[in-house]
Amino acid sequence: MKTKLKDELRHLEQDLWAISKQMFDHPELGDQEYESMKRLTSLLEKHGFSVETGIVNRPTAFKAEISSEKPGPKIAYLAEYDALPGVGHGCGHNLIGTMSVGAGITLSKVIQETGGSVVVLGTPAEETNGAKVAMSEQGVFQDIDVAMILHPSDESYVSGESLAMDAIQFAYTGKASHAAASPEKGINALDSVIQLFNGINALREHLSSDVRIHGIIAEGGKAANVVPDYAVAQFYIRAKERAYLNEVVEKVKNIAKGASFMAGATLEISNYELSYDDMITNQALSEIFTKNLKQTSKLPIKEAKQSYGSIDMGNVSHVVPAIHPYIGMNKPGLVAHTKEFADQTITEDGFQTLISGALALAGTGFDIITDKKLLESIKREFHNK
Known part of the structure; x- marks a missing residue:
């Protein structure tokens, strides 16, 4: 046959x-x-x-x-x-x-x-x-x-x-102001994104070797003399198994929330692509x-x-x-x-x-x-x- x-x-x-x-x-x-x-x-x-x-x-x-x-x-x-x-x-x-x-x-x-x-x-x-x-x-x-x-x-x-994978977007909203004349009136959304990256880099030491986290700053401001009122980071977060990936994603989200408090920005978390198991x-x-x-x-x-x-x-x-x-x-x-x-x-x-x-x-x-x-x-x- x-x-x-x-x-x-x-x-x-x-x-x-x-x-x-x-x-x-x-x-x-x-x-x-x-x-x-x-x-x-x-x-x-x-x-x-x-x-x-x-x-x-x-x-x-x-x-x-x-x-x-x-x-x-x-x-x-x-x-x-x-x-x-x-x-x-x-x-x-x-x-x-x-x-x-x-x-x-x-x-x-x-x-x-x-x-x-x-x-x-x-x-x-x-x-x-x-x-x-x-x-x-x-x-x-x-x-x-x-x-x-x-x-x-x-x-x-x-x-x-x-690897299982989640595509997570972290969008921070702050308040624009003149970066030189009145910086005290601004809330820098980009600062939250930078602290998010720093926090994730610190987290890497305490994750299993199969985890991969890699991201970009999709939006970070328009001009150097304007306090960025909106900034966006996008990450792929991967792990060998879905259950462990879910744990890692929660840790990253908590870092993201902490980064928003540090700068005073508000945070919106979303999936910008579908998740893969x-x-x-x-x-x-x-x-x-x-x-x-x-x-x-x-x-x-x-x-x-x-x-x-x-x-x-x-x-x-x-x-x-x-x-x-x-x-x-x-x-x-x-x-x-x-x-x-x-x-x-x-x-x-x-x-x-x-x-x-x-x-x-x-x-x-x-x-x-x-x-x-x-x-x-x-x-x-x-x-x-």
């Missing part, structure tokens, strides 16, 4: 490659991926999927589904297709989107025999305000058995961990995917790399068994979020990445649908964790 998967993908590969190159040539930022979404959903509809766009109140999000007349597990592949400003597809989302769509269509060609259902979810804005967060919160994964996404990289790595890789699912990738790719597969980044796939992994492995583009040392990375996606190696990745994802879905004990072990691990 897996030979049939390979044959079905062969019929698709030129369509997928054309879409990937079109996305490369016309990159679209998060929540603006209208043409990319249209290309991907049009191909899914062509192959019998029922498509709903604009889900979870995100115009460029979609859900495509096709079901067998026989019962069986529901396999979800997640597609990303947002680009980076000034870089284009420097994170390879043109490949992620086409690999997931290719895997979904390929697997759909055999489910009338095996049973089960296939879902492809279009998840916009992974780089900024990931739609997977809303999907996880609003029940999109409620009836899905497993969720998979495959990310291009310099080399192949098994699915690992990512830590990635919990389902090992049983990861092992079967790795086995399939070894059959479709000649490149070595390394152990999970230590990650200090954050991904919205982490939120998915808290509600359904999930993996987020990496597939190599045969260029060790290649750095993501660069023009060089984007260019590699449209080489012959990029094409092979697309085909090998789509086939490995489809093969993993096939194994889960046809092996009841495998699915049971995946779900048992998920519930135990």
Whole structure:
């Protein structure tokens, strides 16, 4: 049956490659991926999927589904297709989107025999305000058995961990005055921001080594001779686990409140982007995917790399068994979020990445649908964790 998967993908590969190159040539930022979404959903509809766009109140999000007349597990592949400003597809989302769509269509060609259902979810804005967060919160994964996404990289790595992350904004309001003629009449909002940074730097000594806190002064005043009446700091705060991150965030908020008292400014705290949970890789699912990738790719597969980044796939992994492995583009040392990375996606190696990745994802879905004990072990691990 897996030979049939390979044959079905062969019929698709030129369509997928054309879409990937079109996305490369016309990159679209998060929540603006209208043409990319249209290309991907049009191909899914062509192959019998029922498509709903604009889900979870995100115009460029979609859900495509096709079901067998026989019962069986529901396999979800997640597609990303947002680009980076000034870089284009420097994170390879043109490949992620086409690999997931290719895997979904390929697997759909055999489910009338095996049973089960296939879902492809279009998840916009992974780089900024990931739609997977809303999907996880609003029940999109409620009836899905497993969720998979495959990310291009310099080399192949098994699915690992990512850090939970909150994006917190601290906005201070003071009182403007002439900084030289009447400084005593002003309340310096920028002073609160500076004390916030100082307090956070002091806090670092007393946090576990996995924590990452990094921020900027988004607004700090307009002129040196005017006491700043408004100042804003934005921070990403990350930790290995969501529970500990929540503790760290409370400590930072308390520092922020103290900084407001020190200068006499008022403080407003908000989240300026959605929060990401830590990635919990389902090992049983990861092992079967790795086995399939070894059959479709000649490149070595390394152990999970230590990650200090954050991904919205982490939120998915808290509600359904999930993996987020990496597939190599045969260029060790290649750095993501660069023009060089984007260019590699449209080489012959990029094409092979697309085909090998789509086939490995489809093969993993096939194994889960046809092996009841495998699915049971995946779900048992998920519930135990």
